[in-house]
Amino acid sequence: MTTQAGRQTWPGVVGGLVVLVGAGLLWGPALFDGHPGDPVARFLFSVAVILLVCHVFGAVLKRFGQPPVLGEVIGGLVLGPSVLGLLWPASQGWLFPEPVLTALNYAAQLGLIVFMFLLGCELRTDRLGSRRVVGATVLGGMGLPFVSGAGVALAAPALGGGGTGFVLFFGLALSITALPVLARILVDLGIADTRLGVTALSSAAVGDGVAWFALTVILAGTGLSGTGSVATTAGLAAALVVVTVLCVRPALRALVDRVASAQLLLGTLVVGAIGYAGVTQLIGLHPVIGAFLFGVAVPRHTPAVTRIGEQLQGFAIAILLPLFFAGVGLSTSVGLLGESGGNWLLFVLVLAVATVTKFAGAGGAARLAGLPVRDSLRLGTLMNCRGVTELVVATIGLQYGFVNELGFTILVLVAVITTAATGPLMRAVTARGGDGSPEDQAVTSERP
Structure with missing residues (x-):
C-alpha cells in the first residue's frame, strides 16, 4: 500500500520540482533585472535552490541504498561548473554572483562549525572493544595512506603549491575516514552494534582525533595565517588545549549538572563552539578545529546534551551543510581533468593509492593484531569511507593553498567515489564470505 502510494507520488513530486526549478532559472533573471540591488532576495533564492537540489539528490540516493549525505554532496557538484556551469553557464553566473558567494561562504562556515562541534561531541573512547585491534587499525589505516599520499605529492607537484606543508597535507588527506557517514552505513548494514561495527567506529573515532591533531600541527607549523609566527x-x-582540559571541561561538567534550562544550555554550548572557532581562527588555525576541540570537552552520557545534539544535528544537516556542499561544488571542476590525459592519470593514481593503501593498511594491521581474515577484509573495506570529513579537510587545503584547484577536485572525487563504494563493496565482501557459516554468525551477533 505504501509502496503503491510512493510510486504514485514520486513522479508528481519530481515533475513539480523540475517545473519549479526550470521556471526560476528561466524567468528569475528577468524578475531580478528590475531589482538588481536586492542582494537579500537573490541570496534567499540561491539558498532555496541549493537546499532543493541537495535534498532531492539525497532522497534519490537513499532509495538506492546510499547515505543521503552523499546525494547532497552530488547535488552540490551538480550546481557547480562540473554540470550546471558546463551545460548552462549563464544560469550559474546569475544564480551565484560574487556577493551571493560571499554570503554563502559565511553561512557554510557556520554550518561547518556546528557540524564539527557535534563531531567532537560524538567522539567516544569508552567503547573501544579490543584496544590492540583498534590501535593497529588506526596505525595501519592512517600510516600507510599517509606515507603513500606524501609520496604521490612528491611525485606530482602539479597537485599543489609544493613544499613540506603540501606533502604532509596530501598524505593526511588520503588517510581520512569519515566517522558520521561510516556510522550511517553501519546502521544500514545492521552491524553497528556488532564486534566489527564497534571496532570500525572506534577506529574511525580515534583516527578522526589523530587527523585533526595532525592538521593542527601542520597549520601551526606552516604559519600561513593568524599570527604568522610558527612558534x-x-x-x-x-595553551588553548591546556586551558580546555584544566578549566573549560570541568566548568562544562558543572554547567551540565546544574543548569535545568535546556534553552540556556543550548545557547551556552553554541556560543562556546562559535567562540572557540573564532579563537582558533585568530591564532592561526582553522575555525573547525576550535569547534571540534570544544565539542570534545563537552560531557558525555547526559540526557540534556544528547537532546541538544539531536536538535542541532537536524538543523545543521538539513539546512547548513548543504550550503557547504554547494561551496565545494562551486570550487570543483571535473573539466580540469579533461584538459589532458596526464590529469586523468593523476586522478586514477590518487584514487588507487587512497583505496588500496587504506584497505591494506587497516585490514592488514587488524589481521596482524589477531582479527579473523574475513573481519579484516570487511574492516579494510569500511575504513575506506571518507565522506564529509574528507571534503572538510580538502576545503581547508584549498583555502590555505596546500592544494590547487586540480588537487582539490581530485580529492573531492576520491571522497565521493570511496564513500559511494563502501556500502556495495561491504555487501559484496559479506555475500562472498557467506552468511551461514559459524564464523559469520559469531561476527554478526557478538556484542562488545
Missing part, C-alpha cells in the same frame, strides 16, 4: 601559533594552540 607563537604553536604556543597559543598548546
Whole structure:
C-alpha cells in the first residue's frame, strides 16, 4: 500500500520540482533585472535552490541504498561548473554572483562549525572493544595512506603549491575516514552494534582525533595565517588545549549538572563552539578545529546534551551543510581533468593509492593484531569511507593553498567515489564470505 502510494507520488513530486526549478532559472533573471540591488532576495533564492537540489539528490540516493549525505554532496557538484556551469553557464553566473558567494561562504562556515562541534561531541573512547585491534587499525589505516599520499605529492607537484606543508597535507588527506557517514552505513548494514561495527567506529573515532591533531600541527607549523609566527601559533594552540582540559571541561561538567534550562544550555554550548572557532581562527588555525576541540570537552552520557545534539544535528544537516556542499561544488571542476590525459592519470593514481593503501593498511594491521581474515577484509573495506570529513579537510587545503584547484577536485572525487563504494563493496565482501557459516554468525551477533 505504501509502496503503491510512493510510486504514485514520486513522479508528481519530481515533475513539480523540475517545473519549479526550470521556471526560476528561466524567468528569475528577468524578475531580478528590475531589482538588481536586492542582494537579500537573490541570496534567499540561491539558498532555496541549493537546499532543493541537495535534498532531492539525497532522497534519490537513499532509495538506492546510499547515505543521503552523499546525494547532497552530488547535488552540490551538480550546481557547480562540473554540470550546471558546463551545460548552462549563464544560469550559474546569475544564480551565484560574487556577493551571493560571499554570503554563502559565511553561512557554510557556520554550518561547518556546528557540524564539527557535534563531531567532537560524538567522539567516544569508552567503547573501544579490543584496544590492540583498534590501535593497529588506526596505525595501519592512517600510516600507510599517509606515507603513500606524501609520496604521490612528491611525485606530482602539479597537485599543489609544493613544499613540506603540501606533502604532509596530501598524505593526511588520503588517510581520512569519515566517522558520521561510516556510522550511517553501519546502521544500514545492521552491524553497528556488532564486534566489527564497534571496532570500525572506534577506529574511525580515534583516527578522526589523530587527523585533526595532525592538521593542527601542520597549520601551526606552516604559519600561513593568524599570527604568522610558527612558534607563537604553536604556543597559543598548546595553551588553548591546556586551558580546555584544566578549566573549560570541568566548568562544562558543572554547567551540565546544574543548569535545568535546556534553552540556556543550548545557547551556552553554541556560543562556546562559535567562540572557540573564532579563537582558533585568530591564532592561526582553522575555525573547525576550535569547534571540534570544544565539542570534545563537552560531557558525555547526559540526557540534556544528547537532546541538544539531536536538535542541532537536524538543523545543521538539513539546512547548513548543504550550503557547504554547494561551496565545494562551486570550487570543483571535473573539466580540469579533461584538459589532458596526464590529469586523468593523476586522478586514477590518487584514487588507487587512497583505496588500496587504506584497505591494506587497516585490514592488514587488524589481521596482524589477531582479527579473523574475513573481519579484516570487511574492516579494510569500511575504513575506506571518507565522506564529509574528507571534503572538510580538502576545503581547508584549498583555502590555505596546500592544494590547487586540480588537487582539490581530485580529492573531492576520491571522497565521493570511496564513500559511494563502501556500502556495495561491504555487501559484496559479506555475500562472498557467506552468511551461514559459524564464523559469520559469531561476527554478526557478538556484542562488545
